[in-house]
Amino acid sequence: MNKNVFKEFSIEDWIKLVDINKAIVSELQLDKVLILILKNALDSIQAESGSLMLVSDDDKKVLKIVASVGIPKNISENTTVELGEGISGTVAETGKSILIEDIEKNPKFKKKNNDRYKTKSCIAVPLIFKKNIIGVFNINNKKDLQPFIKKDVMFSETLAQQAAIAIQNARLYRNLKEEKEKIGELNQELEESLMALSSYTEELYTFHDFTKNIFDKVVNYFDFEELVREIARLFISVETMTPSYVVLYFKEKDYRCIIDKNGVKTNTSLEKISVIDKISNYCIDNNESIRIPFEENRYNDLQKITTDHFSSVLCVPLFGKEGPFGTIMLLNSKRKKYQFDEKTRNLMSIFSLQVSTALSLFIALDEIMKKRVLENELKVASKIQKMFMPGKNPIIPGLEIAHVYIPTFQVGGDYIDFLWHDDQRISIALGDVAGKGVPAALIMALTKSAVKSNVSRYDSAKGLLDKINTELISEIEGHRFVTMIYSIYDWKTRTLRMAKAGHNPPLIFKKNGEILRINPQGLFLGMFRDCILKEENHIIDKDDIVVFYTDGVEDAVNEKGENFGLDRLKATIWENLDMTPEELKDLVVKKIRDFSGNAPQADDISIIIGKGVEYNNREIELKNHKAEINRLFNYLTKLLANSGIEGEDILFKVRLIVDEALCNAIEHGNRLDEKKTIKVTHELKGKKLILTIEDDGDGFEWKRKLLSENSVDIKSDRGRGIIILKELCDEFVYNSKGNNAKILISLENK
Incomplete structure (x- = not known):
């Protein structure tokens, strides 16, 4: 599965795909499966019309519309497309999806009948089963009249993987049903074959029940090994199989889950594990299922090492988008003489496709959850680093x-x-x-x-x-x-x-x-x-x-x-x-x-x-925070000491003036807004320090404040700053706006 899907899809998107898959695999009638796939796809990406085209049984170079929504009946019934022709034919020939935002600007695929493409945008994705292209998924006309986007294509491609499996299952069921009907028309001599086929169909229904259970477990389980163990237990519960062991093997992870006939996870000898691995790897490397013993002269080397430990083995591959990634294996011990037949192998091959889809969805959901946890951890680490x-x-x-x-x-x-x-x-x-x-x-x-x-x-x-x-x-x-x-x-x-x-x-x-x-x-x-x-x-x-x-x-x-x-x-x-x-x-x-x-x-x-820069006549920008008072005072202390101006009384006076002036700017001028700043300019002239302090605020009527000195409540914690500054400074004056204070401080010892 494309790793970019993990980035584009939300958890809600994945759950929607799980729900769609559960719906389509629970239906076996091909016509119903096709329309169910199409309607779910259109609803999910908010499109008005679309069609499903399958490669014709009569001519493998021709596509036919087998299901449609929002397309006139005379068009859907009479339209055929050759491979390589138009959008659908190109997708079927290349196996690659096509997204067209504006079909009128694409000379290769420009349509004469514009009424069918109100938005001028469409998507076509291939339906692929075991690396073979079986059809094309076409979606037209976004409901909000906007062009389709890359995420719509990725959603359609993911759904197409599930759809291809569901279509093949429905085809198989249809073929089985047709075979059953033909056998019913034959004479009494074929009665035994008819009964076997009936049993086969019933078991197929059982596997579809299994599929529903598997997808429920995908949503409810959060640990890969636990999910694998539960899937293995489902095989043990099938009465017609009753293997001694079920093994799920994953090559890339080098992980195997072995469940005995009682549904308990078990270990086995290194010799048996070696046999299990060799059979599984052969199955994966050759992309085929294996049944041992096999009446034909095949798998001689594998049969030789297998029969020393097991009476019979059935192994089928698990498929991902890139090919086989694991296997499901049924094993019978030496004491159990039952051998798996061809009917069981066919059923296992069908079920392996459902297990493959379920595990792929689980891995996708797991990747999303791990990514979110990692993102949260990185956010915390980022905050810690910023503190450094x-x-x-x-x-x-x-x-x-x-x-x-x-x-x-x-x-x-x-x-x-x-x-x-x-x-x-x-x-x-x-x-x-x-x-x-x-x-x-x-x-x-x-x-x-x-x-x-x-x-x-x-x-x-x-x-x-x-x-x-x-x-x-x-x-x-x-x-x-x-x-x-x-x-x-x-x-x-x-x-x-x-x-x-x-x-x-x-x-x-x-x-x-x-x-x-x-x-x-x-x-x-x-x-x-x-x-x-x-x-x-x-x-x-x-x-x-x-x-x-x-x-x-x-x-x-x-x-x-x-x-x-x-x-x-x-x-x-x-x-x-x-x-x-x-x-x-x-x-x-x-x-x-x-x-x-x-x-x-x-x-x-x-x-x-x-x-x-100059030691004097320098402008310093401070943040609108009281911690900046100490920074400014320490800086001024260094400048004064460098000019030979020291003494506790002088420094206390400077500190008090800086405190009051900056507090006024921070609290009253900038209203404690940390996004605002304060600009301070200083100049040292002999024994006089000139400070200019300007805030980003709206200013105030400073003259009225200075003239109303007698109205200030000395017991209040507000309103005394300007009075203190006026008394301590040799000169203290604001600009006309009231947001820029000029302060002259005498540095003479008295």
């Missing part, structure tokens, strides 16, 4: 940072982190775990933990990577490894100290036009005792840009199989040096997506972009 990734860009004096991480799957193996050593130095780490999915994500989490626990112990980038390599070697498998670029940025000296372990070399775009590709020596982590690491130092001046990235950027492919490559990345940055890191990051991602088009993402994509 930095949610915000660090605020670093003199360096503006932006980053992005786009996993190939829900869970990926790239690693990004920003960790402060102290007030002066911050680590910037970017890693890539070999592989994808959950295993890569687990190694990423291990790597992050190792970096975090060691970052404050090593002043050199090389030293830390050597330590991480030692820890990973003892933890991960030999075929796994991690590439990483690890750097330590000293914002006071603007120095970037960098080591690289088998990772893509970072790029530095200097403001003088030079482009540096930083490529210090170093092997990847987790495989070699010595990574042979080197370290380099580089100054990131104002307007210099540094770019870290994983190989998912260069290796991104388009529909022609071309790579995005290093040159396109360089050009994207070089042509837009005036952009902020956030803007550049978004632009690079857009360029990759535009280049890739509809081609799937080949690998995780991670990018970190840094740009040298």
Whole structure:
């Protein structure tokens, strides 16, 4: 069965197919089976008309309509199509389905009689039984006047597999019935044959009851081995067979279920299992049933090894869309002298088709359920991984940072982190775990933990990577490894100290036009005792840009199989040096997506972009969350300390003002809306700090608030912020809209 069916069909679609199959296999009259198949198909995909065409018994190169809905009687009774002629003939000749969205735009199949095709859309799928094409399934005119889609074709193909089996069963029943009627017209000498045929027909009815039970079990059982065991027990219950053992064998799974005459799952000797496997594999490889002993001079080798352990064997193949995939085997022990006859083999061949369909449907349902469970597990793993990734860009004096991480799957193996050593130095780490999915994500989490626990112990980038390599070697498998670029940025000296372990070399775009590709020596982590690491130092001046990235950027492919490559990345940055890191990051991602088009993402994509900026007159964008207050205050503390401005009283005053101003912006300006942001601009002039804080809100009448100071209830937890800011600040004023506050803070010790 096509694996794409698992992705396209819902559980409801599969249950609908099970219900249809139960309905059609319970009917033995061929005319009724044909119309039942057709009506169920049209109802399921909401079509108005259709027909079933079968290869003519008289001429195997001609198709005839044997059932129709919504087609005039004179057309359905008189229409024949030769193989290779028109849509139906082409499908019958090639064995491939045809979907036509607009028949008027298809010169090969354009119809003269447009009244029959109101939607100009139709589907034709082959009916295939044991790799032989027995007919064609035609469906026309969607009820909602829309064209048919790929899912409609896949549904029709799946139903056609079941329909072909039901048609062959009905034909067999019809032939048996006709034979019975002929025998009834003969003389008394044929009475014994007539009685045998009657018994044969009754057993056929019994097998159809079995089929209903099997499809009920498909819906009610959730374990493959339990379902197989129940199917085997059904054979034991047939009074006319009464085998000593029933065996269901599945070649690809290398699994066999052996049930004894009491319906109990049992084991047997290795010698007997070897015989069972040889007979089953012969049956599968040659696509035929086997009955041993056999009066003709066939299966001599198999008969020789069989008769040492069993008195008789009957084995029939189980069929899937790709051919035989297993067998059903009836065995009689040496003590039981009953031998299976040709009538039993024919009945077993019929029933094996029903078992094959039931098992195929079960496997399809099981795949859907497993996929849904896996999807839920991946969603949880994805949430956990996002917790490991930095949610915000660090605020670093003199360096503006932006980053992005786009996993190939829900869970990926790239690693990004920003960790402060102290007030002066911050680590910037970017890693890539070999592989994808959950295993890569687990190694990423291990790597992050190792970096975090060691970052404050090593002043050199090389030293830390050597330590991480030692820890990973003892933890991960030999075929796994991690590439990483690890750097330590000293914002006071603007120095970037960098080591690289088998990772893509970072790029530095200097403001003088030079482009540096930083490529210090170093092997990847987790495989070699010595990574042979080197370290380099580089100054990131104002307007210099540094770019870290994983190989998912260069290796991104388009529909022609071309790579995005290093040159396109360089050009994207070089042509837009005036952009902020956030803007550049978004632009690079857009360029990759535009280049890739509809081609799937080949690998995780991670990018970190840094740009040298002024220590003063810098704009910082904050999220609308109170946790940002600490981040801004810690950043301002570093700037003040760098200018020699310290003292608990001054820092307390700055902290109180920042608290009140940002709380006003978060709560009253942005109304606690986490989708909104706050922009902060700072400037340090001697002993004065100038802050501008702007929110995304609608503003307020700030002058009226300031003038109504005496009306504020000092006991209330609301309304005091503006009064506190007015008293603490040397200057405090809003713009006309009331969403941009300018604050002047004196930093003199009093």
